[in-house]
Amino acid sequence: MAIKHRLRLGAVAALGAGALVLSGCAGGLGGGGGTQPTAPEGGAEGAPIKIGYVSPQTGALAEFGAADDYVIGVMNDYYAEHPIVTSDGVSHAVEIIVKDAQSDSNTAASVTSELILQDGVDIVLAQGTPDMTNPAANTCEANQVLCISSNAPWQAYYFGRGATPDTPFKYTYHFFWGLEDLEANYTAIWDAVAPDAASVGLLLPNDPDGNAWADPATGFPPYIESIGKSVTFPGMYENINPDFSSQIAAFKAGGNEIVTGVPIPPDFTTFWTQSAQQGFHPTVATIAKAILFPASVEALGPELGHNLSTEVWWHPSEPFSSSLTGQSAQQVADGFEAETGQQWTQPIGFVEALFEVATKVLETSPSMSAEDMAATVAKLKMDTVVGPIDWTTGPVANVAKTVVTGGQWRANGDGTYELVIVVNPEYPEVPLGGTPEPITW
Numbered sequence: 001m002a003i004k005h006r007l008r009l010g011a012v013a014a015l016g017a018g019a020l021v022l023s024g025c026a027g028g029l030g031g032g033g034g035t036q037p038t039a040p041e042g043g044a045e046g047a048p049i050k051i052g053y054v055s056p057q058t059g060a061l062a063e064f065g066a067a068d069d070y071v072i073g074v075m076n077d078y079y080a081e082h083p084i085v086t087s088d089g090v091s092h093a094v095e096i097i098v099k100d101a102q103s104d105s106n107t108a109a110s111v112t113s114e115l116i117l118q119d120g121v122d123i124v125l126a127q128g129t130p131d132m133t134n135p136a137a138n139t140c141e142a143n144q145v146l147c148i149s150s151n152a153p154w155q156a157y158y159f160g161r162g163a164t165p166d167t168p169f170k171y172t173y174h175f176f177w178g179l180e181d182l183e184a185n186y187t188a189i190w191d192a193v194a195p196d197a198a199s200v201g202l203l204l205p206n207d208p209d210g211n212a213w214a215d216p217a218t219g220f221p222p223y224i225e226s227i228g229k230s231v232t233f234p235g236m237y238e239n240i241n242p243d244f245s246s247q248i249a250a251f252k253a254g255g256n257e258i259v260t261g262v263p264i265p266p267d268f269t270t271f272w273t274q275s276a277q278q279g280f281h282p283t284v285a286t287i288a289k290a291i292l293f294p295a296s297v298e299a300l301g302p303e304l305g306h307n308l309s310t311e312v313w314w315h316p317s318e319p320f321s322s323s324l325t326g327q328s329a330q331q332v333a334d335g336f337e338a339e340t341g342q343q344w345t346q347p348i349g350f351v352e353a354l355f356e357v358a359t360k361v362l363e364t365s366p367s368m369s370a371e372d373m374a375a376t377v378a379k380l381k382m383d384t385v386v387g388p389i390d391w392t393t394g395p396v397a398n399v400a401k402t403v404v405t406g407g408q409w410r411a412n413g414d415g416t417y418e419l420v421i422v423v424n425p426e427y428p429e430v431p432l433g434g435t436p437e438p439i440t441w
Contacts, residue, residue, distance in 0.1 A: 046090040049368075051358060052097050052115035054126040054136045055351075059103025060240065060264045063293040064128035064151060067348040070336050072096055075355045078324055084362050092362075097121060101132050109135035116143050122368060123361070125149070125354040127347070129289065130156040130208035137161065137172040146373045147172045148357055150350045151313075154178045154399045156212035168397035171370055173377045175357070175389050176350075177404040179212065181426060182311055183223050185406035186260060186286045188423035189309050192436035194257045194283040199230040201251035201282070203244075203261030203271060206236040209289060213262050220260070232256050239264055244271040248280045257283040264289065265296040272300055272308075276441070283438045284309060286406075294343040297409045297417045306411040307439045312421055313404050314349030314386050318430050320403075322385040323356045329385055343416070353384040387427075403427045408436065 053072065057065035079094035086092060097119050099111035108126070112135070115121045126136035126149040133149040138161060140147035149157065149172070157174045190197065202220060204210040213219045214236065221231045232254035234247045248271075251259060259282045263271065268290030275281075286309040291297050297305035316333035327335065332352065333344035357380070362368070365376040378397075381390040387403040395401060406423040420433040 046086070046092045048093045048095050049084055049123075049362060050095045050097060050119060050121040051355075052099065052112070052119060052121035052124040053354075054099050054101050054108055054112055054115070054124065054132065056103040056108075056128045056132055057098075057100040060266055061103040061128055061131065063265060063296060063345070064132075064347055065100070066293065066295070066342075067336065067345055067351055068098065070340055071348060071351040071355075072098060073339075074325070074335070074352070082324075084359060086362065086368065087364060087366055101128070101136070103131070105131045105135045108132045109139050112136040112139040112147075113143075116140070116145055121145070123148070123358055123373065125358055127151040127350060127354060130160055130212070133157055133174065134161050134208060137169070137174070141169055141172045144171055144370050146361075146370050146377070148354060148361070148377065149174045150176050150354055150402075151347060152176055153182070153209070153212060154395070154401065155215075155218060156208045158396055158399055159215075159218075160208045160212060163396070163398065165396065171374050173374070173391065173398050173400075175353070175391075175400040175402055177311075177313065177402055178395065179219065179223075181401070181404045182288065183220070184425050185311060185404060185423055186309075187227060188425045189286055189406050189408075189436045190258055190284055192423070193438045197229065197257040197283065199232055199254050199256050199258070200224045201247075201254060201256035201259040201261075202231060202233040203247060203259060203263055203268075203287075204233070204236055205239050205241075205263055205267065207239055207264075209262045210236055229258075230254075237267075239267060241267055242270065244274050245278065247271065248275055248278050251282070252278075252280050259285045260287065262288040262290075265291075265293070265299070269296070269299050272304055276304060281439070281441070284436075285439060286310065291409065293345050294417060294419075295345075298415060302411060302413070302415045303441050305409050305417050306441065307408050307437050309406060309408045309422070309436070310419075311404050312346070312407040312419065313402065314346045315405070315407070315419070315421055315430070316344060317421065317433065318349075318387065318403065320383065320385050320387045322352055323383060324352070324359060327385070332385055349386045353386045353389070356384045357382070357389065403430065405430050406436075408434070410434070 055065040083091045101108035124147040130152040133152045137147045234250035316330040318329045365373045391400040409417040422436045
């Protein structure tokens with residue numbers, strides 16, 4: 001697909017913290033809430049459909065939004081050539097309205113309220129850790145507007161928002177993997193490079209991700225103990241922490257050959273740099289969130305990032321294609337690199353998948369009411385550029401699981417790094433690019 005233009009993303013002033021409950025915003029046909037307008041004579045063309053999009057394009061989580069400009073541009077080009085045709089046969093142009101959540105939960109809630117109150121969107125898409133997805137989804141749930149989100153472990157999204165099997169959400173749906181999938185991939189890496197390690201150090205921030213990981217019933221501590229290892233957990237720390245000396249001292253005292261955790265990118269840079277300075281050299285460090293992106297690993301310098309391991313939720317080598325453009329995962333990544341001059345990054349696939357899902361829902365829902373669209377998501381099964389997505393199989397209501405493997409960053413010698421898939425215990429159809437190796441610096 002030829003890329004004709006790019007939408008320039010910018011910060012939007014917040015309306016205020018929290019979810020604003022608005023009347024009459026349950027979603028109509030194009031332009032947000034209200035009653036469904038009569039189709040033009042001949043049923044050829046209806047009002048534009050407005051899709052709101054919320055992500056962190058600036059701030060500490062900005063790497064989650066680094067692909068937004070490119071993918072939104074691709075989607076604008078796609079919709080210009082392929083208007084959405086709803087179930088009544090009416091064709092609708094599409095307007096994508098982008099909001100920067102600025103890596104702040106209060107801002108995520110306020111810009112979502114702005115999308116509903118001022119912009120009159122028909123549907124909201126959100127991504128970029130639970131700090132972004134949860135407030136956006138809560139705002140939509142309160143206002144009876146459909147929200148589809150991704151790029152946050154499902155436990156932090158579902159339980160973090162107070163859902164239970166008896167009280168699921170009505171208007172908010174999510175697709176991503178869960179902590180159980182991380183555990184399977186992390187253990188496969190640990191068993192390969194440090195099979196005799198007796199204990200694991202946990203590096204957890206006091207935020208929604210860290211709280212989900214620390215949960216005494218469903219988080220990492222009980223899992224680590226279940227595989228016969230002890231846990232060194234020096235307690236939660238606040239994000240943007242300038243000094244990790246106490247955590248490093250605890251890990252050294254615990255003899256931790258393995259370290260894992262879910263810090264934000266700048267905090268892991270601080271922790272890992274100070275670990276090298278203070279003589280803490282684990283055999284394996286498997287880190288979620290912070291080192292998902294090339295820029296985050298490159299910030300460590302040409303050596304300290306070598307063989308760091310992390311989850312891989314999207315990779316160009318995956319055997320999946322976009323249901324919209326028909327491009328393979330490799331072609332999508334190649335398009336990003338050719339257009340931007342930057343190395344591909346994992347959110348590319350999931351941002352496009354959000355629009356794949358939204359398009360399918362808008363085209364197949366019996367009507368554009370929020371109730372009908374939500375019911376359509378609940379029954380949806382489809383193939384996307386990130387793999388199959390199926391809301392009919394759980395693991396809980398409102399959630400569909402996605403493919404995840406395990407990878408390591410390999411230094412190229414020129415300050416750049418390549419992410420290589422090294423384990424695939426749950427998805428053997430995803431090809432391996434190497435085998436797990438210990439940290440050697």
